[in-house]
Amino acid sequence: MKTVIAGSSGRMGRMLVEAVLASPDLQLHGALDVAGSPALGQDAGAFLGRATGVTISADLEATLAGADVLIDFTRPEGTLAHLTACNRLGVKAVVGTTGFSDEQKAQIAELARTMALVMAPNMSVGVNVVLKLLDVAARALNEGYDIEVIEAHHRHKVDAPSGTALKMGEVLAQALGRDLKTCGVFAREGVTGERDPSSIGFATIRGGDIVGDHTVLFAGTGERIEISHRSSSRAGYAQGSLRAARFLAGQRTGLFGMNDVLGM
Numbered sequence: 001m002k003t004v005i006a007g008s009s010g011r012m013g014r015m016l017v018e019a020v021l022a023s024p025d026l027q028l029h030g031a032l033d034v035a036g037s038p039a040l041g042q043d044a045g046a047f048l049g050r051a052t053g054v055t056i057s058a059d060l061e062a063t064l065a066g067a068d069v070l071i072d073f074t075r076p077e078g079t080l081a082h083l084t085a086c087n088r089l090g091v092k093a094v095v096g097t098t099g100f101s102d103e104q105k106a107q108i109a110e111l112a113r114t115m116a117l118v119m120a121p122n123m124s125v126g127v128n129v130v131l132k133l134l135d136v137a138a139r140a141l142n143e144g145y146d147i148e149v150i151e152a153h154h155r156h157k158v159d160a161p162s163g164t165a166l167k168m169g170e171v172l173a174q175a176l177g178r179d180l181k182t183c184g185v186f187a188r189e190g191v192t193g194e195r196d197p198s199s200i201g202f203a204t205i206r207g208g209d210i211v212g213d214h215t216v217l218f219a220g221t222g223e224r225i226e227i228s229h230r231s232s233s234r235a236g237y238a239q240g241s242l243r244a245a246r247f248l249a250g251q252r253t254g255l256f257g258m259n260d261v262l263g264m
Helices: 011-022 060-064 076-089 102-111 125-140 163-176 235-248 258-262
Strands: 002-006 027-032 069-072 092-095 116-119 146-153 200-206 212-219 224-231 254-256
Touching (some): 002 076, 011 027, 011 235, 027 060, 069 076, 069 235, 076 092, 076 102, 092 235, 125 163, 125 212, 125 224, 125 235, 146 163, 163 200, 163 212, 235 254, 235 258
Parallel strands (some): 002 027, 002 069, 092 116, 116 254, 146 200
Antiparallel strands (some): 146 212, 212 224
């Protein structure tokens, strides 16, 4: 599959470029970055000391022309522009971008009526297995356990809580028959009163170069259960993204998640 990487000069973008170059069934077709990026005009493999013949560009239409799939880990506004172009040019898409508003998610769902895309707040296979475990745990621990979601990321992450933490909250709320919009607690300060037993709490940590840590705590009387996932590198996200791209080869239209990709 001819693959285009968006945000190719960033840390995740470089990991994706490296993963595609190492994959025997995927071809690096293009590399995108924002206008004004110092990486524009450079070879996409320069950071590896390798010439790929693919130049990093801000020309969306030209870069996507002839491609099969776009892998996008950028920002919501940029991703929407990329998906609109993909829809017009017949290019499928894997979206790992987080921080979308409800309105933006609705726009993506509308685009998926005429194109195929995989969208997930976390492309890691391990994280998506954890989401399944959380569903099982929440159903079994539905009484007498307080639930807290704790996440930690690097100092450069701009959205909070993380998309993965929010997805965990959504899975927990659905398993418990609740609505995260009404039961989610995202900040505590001052005299908050006793904890509402029906709430799902969130705690956010930002610092250093933490790739991504997520823990869900089920706190009961006399015991605590913790389900955690910790990323030591972005390689897991990249490999999951490639699996998503391969999955799209057999799809014409539709909005899919990693559960579909992994057959869960």
